[in-house]
Amino acid sequence: MINLAQKVGEALSARGLKVATAESCTGGWVAQAVTSVAGSSEWFECGFVSYSNTAKQRMLGVEAEVLERSGAVSEPVVAQMAEGALRNSDADIAVAISGIAGPGGGSEDKPVGTVWLAWAIAGHPTVTCLSFFSGDRDAIRQQAVEQALEGVLAYLPR
Structure with missing residues (x-):
């Protein structure tokens, strides 16, 4: 994962x-991965860890009615998380993650391993992605972090 974070840093630099990052189920793991790279202060702005719905609202401006209607693990919520991180920082791109890492918390509609990701880029439409990861809690979270970093690389303006 360090190599992937290093590639992200090189591309941003x-x-x-x-x-900037807005993380729920990964608990700051994306921010930790990128700040493991020497010199990341040049290209890492900040990270928001918003585990509760209240924190998502207060820190990132996620709308209460969207949380109520769609749930925290949903496309509109993760899009608002990414957009809020972009708006509340000096970053040019923000990545957001909200998911169900398990072992509990899943449902028929949203089983364990369901993860929504979003990338908000200044001056571009927000991109979202629904993934279904497998494995234990750490494996699901690690896969989400890797996809978040891969998305930063994929969606950076050329």
């Missing part, structure tokens, strides 16, 4: 851009 080459463009003079900064990234």
